[in-house]
Amino acid sequence: MKKLINGTDDVVAEALQGMEQAHPELKINHELKVIVRGDAPVQGKVGVISGGGSGHEPMHGGFVGRGMLDAACPGEVFTSPTPDQMLEATKAVDGGAGVLHIVKNYTGDVLNFEMAAELAQADGIDVASVVIDDDVAVQDSSFTAGRRGVGATVLAEKICGAAAEAGKDLATVTELCERVNAQGRSMGMALTSCTVPAAGKPTFELGDDEMEIGIGIHGEPGRERRPVTTAAEVAKQLVDPILADLPYERGEKALVFVNSMGGTPLIELYILYNEVVKLLAEHGIEIARNLVGPYITSLEMQGASVTLLKLDDEMTGYWDAAVETPALRWGA
Amino acid sequence: MADATAVTVEDLVAWVHRFSEVIAEHADELTQLDSPIGDADHGTNMRRGCRAAVEALEATGPEDVTGFGRAIAMKLISAVGGTSGPLYGSFFLAFGTAGGATHTLDDAGTVAALRAAVDAVAARGKAEPGDKTMLDALIPAVEAMEASLEAGGSLRDAMAAGTTAAEEGMHATTPMIARKGRASYLGERSIGHQDPGATSSWLLVRSAAETLAA
Structure with a gap:
């Protein structure tokens, strides 16, 4: 295993220390490992928090800031x-309007x-929860x-964070989050495994001529192992199951999110995005917004995922709203 | 001897000590079981969490059953993490709540608290017997204990019956298809592997028998 680390036990703690150095605008609780936006709690605003295992950076800590998450727990x-x-994150961001x-x-x-x-x-804090489950690779039963x-999480955090920033109440932000989840679908693939630092060896083995379709973001198994093929064919293998699961009428609008699992460079991601654009054009789907880059990763895994979000005007407005976080920043 | 048995808070503390010991002994085995169908950390996480729970008990010295349950639960939840932390945490939290603010439990009270604990795991995990989880060891165990007490057995008899049932339940997970947790993503590929959670749950029941009704 070759990694730029000091010791396998200190990976998360030292990454948080570095993040604090790079982003002094964030407040980081090192003891409990909570990343909080600098001006939290914002009085009267719904707090939005998320969290999950580390190794998916920039998600979630990189999305803490004005217009997106109020706190993240790695x-x-x-x-x-x-x-x-x-609980600490929830308390830290509760401005009296509840926390999602x-x-x-x-x-x-x-x-x-x-x-x-x-x-x-x-403790008297009004909490609502939305569970994101957008990965079409897993049979839902x-x-x-x-x-x-997977990918819809990033979009939900942006859109709901903007709605909370705009002063919407907890019920409204929650309903919007449920809608993003209901309208979002993702599918991922891997060309290589990743190595969890504490494990020291790759999570699974893939031959030089193999890829895994339907991979999760922790190296969980996918739908099946297939021979490596062209970006055009991979795009089809990712987009077809998504459209089979949530069909689009011609002329409907989508936000297209093409994501790197960490090891796939942007040059390849743009090739994949170009193929996705062609496929969606064949289906008459209008790409109203897009996001291309590494935003929900699986350590150094080579691979990519495609997320389609069927947009309505409200979601589009919140997508466009100002955001000021380490990883997503516009209009600020 | 049945009427002479009373489980004290000190016995409960001894239970957690013993559980921590056997988890440490079996940690590598638990992690190996977790490799093909999970994420290869069950033994490591349980060992770390149980050690923290033992340290917490030594630091706080709980006075009643409720305090015992709460102290263990909060430690397991924060120090084990993953899925097992909240599940074992729920077990001990419910055990303490059902046991109440008392220093001793009689036979029926002990088994009733174990029943509440197992029900809490089922409620938290939304799982049923046959899903290839901890419950496949815990539910047969508590059912066997209840049946044994009802038939006039002592707590010692009940615990012995529970341990046997837990062990059988653990072995029975091998041919099952996982329907909960990370293993469920594997579908039929989860067949042929003994569930690591059911294995640690068998150790929990066995260490109860060794300490609460010795």
Whole structure:
């Protein structure tokens, strides 16, 4: 294993120290591992928090700031944070208007956020939770833990953060988050595995001529292993299942998010995006907004995911609103 | 001897000490079980959490059953993390709440508190028997304990029956398809692997038998 680290036990703690140096506008609680925007709590504003295992940077800590998240709780690499962290984050951002927890659908994340919500409510804080489950690679049935939360999480954090910044109440921000989840679908693929620092070896093995379609963001297995093929063919293998799951009428608008899993460079991401644009044109889907880059990653894994969000005017407005975070910044 | 058994807070503390010991002994095995169908951290996380729980008990010295349950639960939740932290945390929190603000539990009270604890795990995890989880060891165990007490057995008899049932339940997870947690993403590929959560739960029941009804 080759990594730019000092020791496997200190990865998350030292990354937080570096983040504090790079972004003095954020407040970082090193003991409980909570990243909070500098002016929190904002009185009268709904607080929006999220959290999850580390290793997906910039999600979630890189999205803390005006117009997006009020706080984020990073867990150990690929491990859910704990309720005491989430409770601290909730208290730190509660400006009296309640707090929304945006939770990715993984068993550990959901259980820990549920306990945190109960603890916060016992402390008199109004908490609502939305579980994001946009990954079409997983069969959604009562026989699995359900679909995983992936790319739509980034879009929900941006859109709901903007609505909260605009002064919307907790019920409105929550409903909007549920709508983003209902209208968002994602599919990912990997060309290589990633190596969790504490494990020291790749999570899975892929041959030089193989790729895994339908991968999760922790190196979980995908739908199937296939021979490596062209970007055009990969685009089709990602977009087709999404459109099969949530069909579009011709002329409907989408936000297209093409994401790197960490190891795939932008030059390849733009090639993939170009292919996605062609495919969506064939279906008559209008790409109203886009986001291309590494925003929800899986350490150094080579691979990419595509997320389509069926946009309405309200979502588009909040997408365009000013945002000022380490990883997303416009209009500020 | 049945009427002479009373489980004290000191016995409960001994239970957690013993659980921590056996978890440490089996940590590598638990992590190996968690590798093919999970994320290869169950033994590591449980060992770290149980050690923290033991330290917390030594620091606080709980006075009643409720205080015992709460002290353990908060430590397991924060120090184990992942899925097992809140599940085992819920177990001990409910055990303490059901046990109440008392220093001793009688046989029926002990098993009733264990039943409340197991029900809390089921409610938190939204799982059922057959899902290939901790509950496949815990539910048969508490059912066997209840049946044993009802048939006039002592707490010792009940605990022995519970341990056997937990062990059988743990082995029964091997051919199951996982329906909860990370293993469920594997679908049929989860068949043939013993569930790591059911394995640590068997150790929990076994260490209860060794300390609460010794």
